[in-house]
Amino acid sequence: MFKNIAFLLFFVSQFIYSQETIKGIVTDENNQPLLGANVFWFNTSIGTTTDENGNFSIKKSPETTFLVVSYIGFETKKIEITSNTISVVLKEVNTLKEVTITKTKKGTEHSLYKVQNVQVMGQKELLKAACCNLSESFSTNPSIDVNFSDAVTGNRQIKMLGLTSPYILIAEENIPSVRGASQAYGLSFVPGTWVESIQITKGAGSVINGYESISGQINYEVLKPSNDIPFFLNAYASQDERYEINTHFNNKFSDKLSSTLFLHGNTRVGKNDMNDDGFLDGPIGKQVNILNRWQYNDAENGIVSFLNVRYMNDKKQAGEMDFNTDNDRLTMNAWGSEINTEKIEISNKIGYVFPDIPYQSFGFQNSFQSHKQDSYFGLSQYDIHQKSFYSNLLFNSIINNTKNKFTTGLNFTYDDYNEFVAVNFNRDFSRIDNSVGAFFEYTYDNTDNFSLVAGARVDNHNRLGTFITPRLHIRYNPWKEAVIRASAGRGKRAANIFAENQQLFASNRNFSILNNDGKLYGLNPEIAWNYGLSFIQKFKLAGKDAEVILDYYRTDFKNQAVVDVDASPQQVLFYNLEGKSFANSFQAEFNIEVIRHLNFKTSYKYYDVQTQFQTDQLQKALQAKHRFFANVAYETHIKDKGQQWKFDVTYNWLGEQRLPSTASNPSMYQLGEYAPAFAVINAQITRTFSSTLELYVGGENMGNFKQNNGIVQNENPFGTYFDSSMIYGLTFGAMYYAGLRFKIK
Amino acid sequence: MNKIVVIILSSLFSLTMVAQEKKSKNTKVEFKVAGNCEMCEKRVEKAAFSVKGVKSAEWHADHGDIHLIINETKCSAKDVAKAIAAVGHDTEFEKAKDEVYNKLHSCCNYERIE
Numbered sequence: 059m060f061k062n063i064a065f066l067l068f069f070v071s072q073f074i075y076s077q078e079t080i081k082g083i084v085t086d087e088n089n090q091p092l093l094g095a096n097v098f099w100f101n102t103s104i105g106t107t108t109d110e111n112g113n114f115s116i117k118k119s120p121e122t123t124f125l126v127v128s129y130i131g132f133e134t135k136k137i138e139i140t141s142n143t144i145s146v147v148l149k150e151v152n153t154l155k156e157v158t159i160t161k162t163k164k165g166t167e168h169s170l171y172k173v174q175n176v177q178v179m180g181q182k183e184l185l186k187a188a189c190c191n192l193s194e195s196f197s198t199n200p201s202i203d204v205n206f207s208d209a210v211t212g213n214r215q216i217k218m219l220g221l222t223s224p225y226i227l228i229a230e231e232n233i234p235s236v237r238g239a240s241q242a243y244g245l246s247f248v249p250g251t252w253v254e255s256i257q258i259t260k261g262a263g264s265v266i267n268g269y270e271s272i273s274g275q276i277n278y279e280v281l282k283p284s285n286d287i288p289f290f291l292n293a294y295a296s297q298d299e300r301y302e303i304n305t306h307f308n309n310k311f312s313d314k315l316s317s318t319l320f321l322h323g324n325t326r327v328g329k330n331d332m333n334d335d336g337f338l339d340g341p342i343g344k345q346v347n348i349l350n351r352w353q354y355n356d357a358e359n360g361i362v363s364f365l366n367v368r369y370m371n372d373k374k375q376a377g378e379m380d381f382n383t384d385n386d387r388l389t390m391n392a393w394g395s396e397i398n399t400e401k402i403e404i405s406n407k408i409g410y411v412f413p414d415i416p417y418q419s420f421g422f423q424n425s426f427q428s429h430k431q432d433s434y435f436g437l438s439q440y441d442i443h444q445k446s447f448y449s450n451l452l453f454n455s456i457i458n459n460t461k462n463k464f465t466t467g468l469n470f471t472y473d474d475y476n477e478f479v480a481v482n483f484n485r486d487f488s489r490i491d492n493s494v495g496a497f498f499e500y501t502y503d504n505t506d507n508f509s510l511v512a513g514a515r516v517d518n519h520n521r522l523g524t525f526i527t528p529r530l531h532i533r534y535n536p537w538k539e540a541v542i543r544a545s546a547g548r549g550k551r552a553a554n555i556f557a558e559n560q561q562l563f564a565s566n567r568n569f570s571i572l573n574n575d576g577k578l579y580g581l582n583p584e585i586a587w588n589y590g591l592s593f594i595q596k597f598k599l600a601g602k603d604a605e606v607i608l609d610y611y612r613t614d615f616k617n618q619a620v621v622d623v624d625a626s627p628q629q630v631l632f633y634n635l636e637g638k639s640f641a642n643s644f645q646a647e648f649n650i651e652v653i654r655h656l657n658f659k660t661s662y663k664y665y666d667v668q669t670q671f672q673t674d675q676l677q678k679a680l681q682a683k684h685r686f687f688a689n690v691a692y693e694t695h696i697k698d699k700g701q702q703w704k705f706d707v708t709y710n711w712l713g714e715q716r717l718p719s720t721a722s723n724p725s726m727y728q729l730g731e732y733a734p735a736f737a738v739i740n741a742q743i744t745r746t747f748s749s750t751l752e753l754y755v756g757g758e759n760m761g762n763f764k765q766n767n768g769i770v771q772n773e774n775p776f777g778t779y780f781d782s783s784m785i786y787g788l789t790f791g792a793m794y795y796a797g798l799r800f801k802i803k
Numbered sequence: 804m805n806k807i808v809v810i811i812l813s814s815l816f817s818l819t820m821v822a823q824e825k826k827s828k829n830t831k832v833e834f835k836v837a838g839n840c841e842m843c844e845k846r847v848e849k850a851a852f853s854v855k856g857v858k859s860a861e862w863h864a865d866h867g868d869i870h871l872i873i874n875e876t877k878c879s880a881k882d883v884a885k886a887i888a889a890v891g892h893d894t895e896f897e898k899a900k901d902e903v904y905n906k907l908h909s910c911c912n913y914e915r916i917e
Contacts, residue, residue, distance in 0.1 A: 090917060415829050415872065417859055459852050460859040505852070506845050 081115045082144035084108045084127055092129050092148065100124035100136060118142075164657070165691070166199065168594055168607060170541045173501065173511045173533040174263065175592045175609065177201065179256040186691070186706045186742060189294055189795060190302045190324065192253065192278065193245035197740060198708050200647060200661035200687040201258055202276075205680070208561035209768035209782040209789045210376045210395060210435075212340035213243060215561075219260065219273040219611045220641040220665040220681060224551070224558045225586075227263065227271030231279055231364075232423065232450070233405060234268060238473060239429045239444035240401070242560045247370055247401060249322040249347060251292050251304040254279045261590035261611055262529045262547025265497045265513035266452070266465060269527040272549035272586045273613055273641070280366075283308060283316035283353040289802040296795035298340060299328025315354050322347040331379050332790045333764055335772040337782075339790035341397075343374035360411035360419075370401040376564075377436075378775065388434055393775035395564065397433040417460050421452035421467075435563035436775060439480035442557055447472040463501040469517075470494050479556055482568040487579060491552065493519035507535035521552055521577040539596040546589045552578045553619035555632050562630050565781035567623070572633035578619075582634050585616040599650060607647040607661075615639035615669075622671045623679065623718040627727075627770075628778060637670025641678075659689040677716045680786050682735075684713035700749040704742075711737040715786045720770070727770050727779040733786035736763045749803060755796045762791040826875035829858070834880060836862055836869045837893040837913045846911070850890045854883050869894075 084095040091112025098105025099119040105126075108114045116125070118139075125144075128134040132148040165183030169176060179199060186198045193214040196202040207215040216223050228236035228244070236244030256278045263275035290306040302324040310316040325344040332339050352365040374397045375383060381394030405425035412418045430443040452467040470493075477487040499513035511531040518524045529547035536542060555571075556579075562569075574580040592609035618635040625631050647661040663685040667678035677683070686709075693704040714732045721728065742756035768789035771779040836847055844862050847869065851860035856877025862869040871883060884896035891903040893916040904915070 414831065417872075456858060458855075459857055461852055505848050 079115045079117050080125070080139055080142050080144060081113070082146060083112045084114065084129070084146045084148060085112050086132065086148055086150060089147075092132070095127060095129040095132075095148070097125060097127050100126050168605065170535065170539065170594060170596065171509075171533070173503075173509045173531045173543070174545065175260045175543050175590065177258050179258065181254065184250060184253060184256070185744070186708075187250070187740075189250070189296070189797070190300075191246045191250055192248040192256075195250055195253065195256065198689055198706070199258070200659065200663070200689075201260060201645070203663075203685070206785050206788065207242070207783070208564050209765075209785050210337065210341075210564040211374065211397065211561070212376070213246065213561070215242075216245065217681075218258075218276075219588075219613060219643040220667040220678065221273040221613060222558075224553065225272040225274075225549075225613075227267055227275045229267055229275065229277045231407070232267055232277060233407075233425045233448055234270070237270070238446065238475070238554055239431060239442045239477075239557050241554060241558045243372075243397070243399065243431075247345075247347065247372060247399070248278070249302075249304055249320070251290070251306070252280050252320050252322075252349065254281045260592070260609065261545040262531070262549065262588045264511070265499055265515040265527055265529050265547075266467070267450075268469065268471075269495065269515060269517055269525075269549060270551040272551070272584075272588055273611070280349075280351065281306070281318065281320075283318040283351055284310070284355050286316075286318050287801055287803050289800075291800040292797065294795060294797035297793050298326070298330050298790070300324070300326040300340075300795075302797075314356055315352070317350065317352045320347075320349040320351070329379060330790070333766060333768070335766075335769050335789075336378055337393075337769055337772060338376055338379060341374040341376035341395075343372065345370070345372040347372075358413070360413050361408070363406070363408040365406045366403065368401070368403040370399070370403075372397075372399045372401075374398075388437060388439070390437070390776050393436045393780075395433065395435045397431065399429070399431045401430070402428045415455075417463065418455040419453075421450070421454075423450040423452075424448070433560075433563075436566075436780075438563045439478070440556060440560065440563055441476070441478045443476040445474045457500075461503055461505060463503075464499060465501075466496075466498045468494070468496050477556065479569075481563070487556070491519065491521055493517050493522070509533045519552075522550060522583045525550060541594050543592045544590065546587070548585070548587050550583055550585045553581065553584050555579050555581070555619055555621070559621055559630075561783045561785075562621075562623070565630075565783050566776070566778060567628055567630045567781065567783075570629065570631050572631055576634065579632065581619045581632060582617050584618050586613050586618070587616070588613045602651055602653075604648070604650040607649075608645070610644050611642070613641040618669070620669055620671065623783070624674075624676060625672050627718065627720045627723050627781065631672065633672075635670065638675065639669040640667070642666040655693045655695065657689075657691045659687075659691075661687045663687070673719075679716050679718045680733075680784070682712040682715045686711040696746075700746055702744075702746040704744040704746070706744075707739065707741045709737065709739050711735065712787070717786065718784055720784075723770070723779050729767060729770065729784060733765075736787050737761060738763055738788065750801050751798065753796070753798045755794070757792060757794045759788050759790075759792050763788060764791050765789050828874045828876060830873055830875050832871040832873055832880040832883075833868050834884065834895040835867055835916070836884075836887055836895075837867060837916050838862065838864065838911065839913045840864065840910050842908055843892065843911050843913070846890055847887055847892055850886045850892075851883050854878050854886045857883060 084092045086092055093110045095108045097114045097116060100122050104119055106114050106116050123139050124136055125139050126136050127146045129148055132150055165180060167178045184195055187194050196204050196216055203217040204214050207213045218226050224241055259275040263271045286308040288308050292304040294302040305321045306318055308318045323346055326342045330339045347370045349368045354363040377394030378392045381392040386392045386394055407423040410420045425448045428445045432441050449470040454465045456463050473491040475489050479485050495515050495517035497515035501511045503509040514528045516526050527548050531545045534542050571580045576582040590611040594607045596605045615635055618639045620633055620635050622631040644664040649659045651657050665681060665683055667681050668675055688709040691706045694702055696702045713735045717729045717733050739760045740758045742754055744752055744754040746752040765787040768785055770781040771777045838847055844864055847862045848860045851857050856874040859872040881896050884894040887894050888897040888899045891899045891907045893899050
């Protein structure tokens with residue numbers, strides 16, 4: 059009986075309860091209460107929300123027994139109520155709709171966060187100039203000016219901040235590569251397809267790679283075997299009968315060991331004389347260039363190692379159309395020139411990162427190079443053989459924490475030069491140079507808007523003495539998407555006056571060195587300070603990504619090996635600077651992505667480069683004060699199989715340039731004081747058919763601009779006034795080319 | 804006899820315990836830190852670096868973990884968590900005070916760790 063009553067009571071209480079409210083709790087799968095979850099009767103508007111402990115209570119509805127519980131970010135649940143207390147567990151929704159954000163990578167990136175004023179040219183930018191070697195890779199980059207050094211050898215020279223390449227430290231994976239004997243032609247010995255990226259640093263640069271950089275540093279990275287594709291083929295042909303072929307074979311022997319064999323060959327067979335001056339427009343010749351690169355990666359133990367073995371042989375012939383190398387060499391039958399270069403290089407580097415301490419690492423690099431050039435220019439001869447060894451040991455770590463990093467290490471450089479010059483004098487300048495240096499570079503980064511790099515090195519060089527090279531870089535982000543950078547630094551170098559000024563051999567100028575007490579060709583080492591200030595602002599212009607870059611640099615020479623071609627058109631003088639020599643450069647750049655896949659780059663440059671010569675303080679010859687650059691690049695959207703069109707047009711305008719003085723020449727051999735302004739247009743179209751094949755066609759100098767007086771006294775190249783070094787523009791007209799790239803991935 | 808064995812064993816055990824607890828100068832530590840955006844990242848990392856002994860601090864907005872390398876002789880993960888909580892970010896070990904949290908920029912008002 060008691061049992062029955064109890065049962066009844068229970069039943070009744072149950073009944074009463076159900077008439078009133080349902081109580082419950084809503085939690086997630088981890089049993090955490092959900093605050094503010096919606097709880098309501100199905101198909102009604104009667105509902106409530108949970109409190110901070112996930113609890114709710116709701117009056118029972120006469121219409122339905124189904125309760126709906128929902129919460130943002132969780133699956134909604136519909137539950138049939140069978141009791142008056144309930145606990146609801148909601149499942150989190152993991153499948154939020156995926157949003158893919160795509161942004162087209164730019165060919166050249168300007169960083170807002172790096173301390174130094176560095177721009178990185180990636181593969182995309184490098185492909186815009188389809189041909190062919192590193193000296194031609196910069197034609198779409200406004201920071202570097204490319205011009206021909208003379209009207210005979212077809213050699214291209216690069217300039218940065220108004221100073222020629224000897225003042226730029228050019229390195230291959232941080233090992234100085236274009237220096238000494240290779241200064242004039244070195245860039246043309248690096249096939250463009252080998253290059254993965256190029257970093258261009260304006261201004262003093264880091265102390266790690268040496269003391270020689272004055273106006274900037276260019277470092278290029280070669281393709282890495284570990285992430286290269288199995289096979290690559292590039293073939294190129296141009297209207298002036300220049301043919302190039304590049305093949306890369308890659309093999310991955312294991313997940314650690316991989317290797318790439320790079321084979322390059324080029325030949326120019328066409329004897330062209332488009333400007334009717336009796337001389338070849340460009341040299342004929344051939345080059346074989348082989349690089350075998352090995353990479354060993356052991357990520358677990360933090361080891362990366364590379365070994366490079368390289369051989370290059372380049373032969374060029376230039377001069378008069380009817381010059382015969384067998385019969386006319388070093389005679390006055392006809393004027394001709396041959397430049398034969400052989401280069402052997404073995405280099406290795408090993409990096410070790412402490413497995414538990416990712417910010418601490420060692421690097422060790424060694425490079426042996428032999429660069430041998432035998433050449434003659436008319437009756438002048440120039441032979442140079444440089445054997446050099448370079449070694450660099452680096453240690454990276456932190457002071458207290460990663461806001462304070464440092465790099466320290468040692469360099470050793472040994473150069474054995476065999477150098478023979480036969481011009482108006484015959485002299486042997488053979489010598490041995492060596493230097494040992496220690497450096498320390500400190501980097502502070504507040505992880506927010508400020509960082510600085512302060513570096514110094516001490517070197518002992520058998521000719522330059524013992525000296526200190528300080529460098530400082532500062533970066534500050536004053537507001538969003540903007541950066542201000544400042545830099546200052548000192549550079550010192552031994553000028554290789556003949557190797558760096560080989561274009562002057564192709565003239566009948568008399569060479570004289572006016573000093574004789576210095577340690578390098580009688581001259582003192584060059585010393586310069588470089589100061590720079592730059593500002594970048596990225597912004598949206600009518601919803602489009604845009605950026606403005608302003609920079610100003612000043613290089614002040616304390617001493618310089620002055621190359622004076624103004625004293626007389628029949629002479630070239632080398633002497634120590636007495637007075638002022640400086641280079642001011644100002645650049646304003648504006649880039650915008652006009653519509654998706656359509657990029658527009660434009661820049662204006664102003665140079666004021668002056669040197670105290672014997673006669674006067676003069677603007678540097680063959681240097682335009684004003685330059686304007688524009689580039690438009692358009693690409694279509696990549697289709698499923700990789701099909702794409704790419705269009706690229708570059709416009710370069712150069713203002714008037716001062717010409718070396720020719721006033722004392724007979725009037726028919728005078729060039730005037732200034733060269734006229736001119737413009738050059740290059741364009742290229744690339745069609746990608748699939749991920750394996752693409753074709754490209756292009757044109758250079760499509761406006762067909764020609765400098766007609768490129769060679770003075772071309773009709774009598776053994777006469778007093780002969781000179782091919784006064785080149786301000788291009789000596790041949792428009793040139794068209796086509797090529798293909800084939801890849802197996 | 805038994806006693807001696809126990810003592811030896813336990814002392815050995817405690818020795819190994821000590822060996823395991825030997826403080827390393829480069830210890831990797833990870834823990835959860837609540838936050839939303841780049842501003843949070845800067846604030847969190849700055850707070851972490853303010854603790855003596857923190858050598859490296861990287862906070863990842865996508866998964867909310869902070870990766871630290873610390874010198875255990877100078878600080879512990881909890882010290883870092885405290886410093887981060889003090890600037891307004893909840894961590895696995897230590898919660899931020901409401902008044903500090905409320906002062907954060909609106910984009911940094913992350914979901915509190917309960």
